[in-house]
Amino acid sequence: MAETEIEIDGAPASAAQLAALGLLNYGHFTTLRAEAGRVRGLALHLDRLVRDCRTVFAAELDREAVRDRIRGALPADGAPVIVRVTVFDPALGLERPGAAAGPRLLVTTRPAPAAAPGPLRVRTAAYRRELPEVKHVGLFGLIRHRRLAQLDGYDDALLTDPDGRITEGATWNLGFLDADGQLVWPEGDALPGVTAALLAGVHPGPQRRERVDAGSGPARYAAAFALNAGVGVRPIAAIDGTDFDPAHPGLAGLRAAYEGIGAEAV
Template structure:
């Protein structure tokens, strides 16, 4: 069941979200009534609400709405929590905001094969915020797929450093079997944070010329966990590298929080 502030969704509010497309969200995977990094997802919503709307969001209220929506589901599914104000229009986005909470659920996608990606110079608006403005990244993802790739890996247009994927963080495995996270302006992903805590890693700036010296790479977000990259551009990568297997094992062992 999709809920707006704990009640069935009305089409007028959804129309406002569709036409104005101003807000932020988080997505979390629920398995057996539990979700990894639940407190981190709630913290993100509170933080981004201050940034986007200059308003406070009650995490306990959000969790109540999530629980209510999840009661209608079973097994494994993905919950998306979108925060927006249907009263804010294109002409007056600077008005005081009264954030509403939309909770939607969708099935978990089946396991997907490794990704073959290309690189594109692109940076999301306000990269540190998980906002609903997806046009730019979907446009470059579409261009990558039309060119025969599965997805796209961004490089900073100003500095050239590798940053993040279309809707995922990226990590690398170097020739010393260390996990290397790009040091750049990126979304601070919840799954990335959990993996950083579960597995030794380093962060440093990376450029595309560093990719051939990497042994493996992976995409990560709440829905895919750890998904190998088979190639970046013309550079093949080991999609079955032992470090990736270890990352997946460690991630699966991270305790999940009950909703």
């Protein structure tokens, strides 16, 4: 597959349908990696879509219909792809978004990266997503902060809340390893990530959740990493002025634990 493919309810997306999503920018989504017709954490991705559809549209989403749409969009040769399932209603308008909603399923696929990306260098940015528990399509603020970080020589932005707590990356969750190898998750309002939930479920050692303040907070940890469904566990080499060892042996253990999770058939 050489390029992104886009379908709505199993048929090629029209320009008018895509324009409706782009102009109103109201909906929610999940992104997953599929290979050979299987997805790690598929049930959790479906749970997210059903839960967020109730929040965003006050409507029920058919889990089996979502599976069918994902299955139908996968390449016949089983090549690894990144699949994004977006739920939106092209009939909703700017003037009456409170009308009864009839959500539709937009499925896009693109080739998955052939190699794992390198470590991230990130800087903190004061920003809290609207409705942070929902993976919604309101991405302007995230992309703005990512852009500004890249223009300043970093790879991405790491978000902090009004109290100065580190919460999440622009499109990823965050974890640390302390000096004893214990897994640490930052406290605060952040998206409940599927990859983070999967890793937490299989991590064999102790783990905890605690407040991590921007500034000197990250310096007390031995390693840091980003997580999302597209790349799994990705080392972080620096947060602002704090450097981490991207080859820390604990990170290899986390990657092995995550990659050992069985994938579910779509």
